[in-house]
Amino acid sequence: MKNVKVLGTGCANCRNTIKLIEEVAKATGIAIQIEKVETLPEIMSYGIMATPGVVIDGKVIHAGGVPDRKKVEGWF
Numbered sequence: 001m002k003n004v005k006v007l008g009t010g011c012a013n014c015r016n017t018i019k020l021i022e023e024v025a026k027a028t029g030i031a032i033q034i035e036k037v038e039t040l041p042e043i044m045s046y047g048i049m050a051t052p053g054v055v056i057d058g059k060v061i062h063a064g065g066v067p068d069r070k071k072v073e074g075w076f
Helices: 012-028 041-045 070-076
Strands: 002-007 033-037 053-056 059-064
Touching: 002 012, 012 033, 012 070
Parallel strands: 002 033
Antiparallel strands: 002 053, 053 059
16 A cells, blocks of 8 residues: 655645546555645645645655646556
8 A cells, every 4th residue: 555645735736636646546456545734844844845745655756736647647
């Protein structure tokens, strides 16, 4: 199981990123545990300056804007 965190304050891009990650994980049969991180101090602790950010298994893999589907598929 992959641990996925989406960093963001709840904007539309953050919600769309969560939805896309869930769709891709389901389509590929990958089990994920998704967590939404909304507090600014915790978001900033990952060193990103643009949201949404995506962290998988403790590693920042994306920051700023909704990733495209092919990029998300590459994560899994």
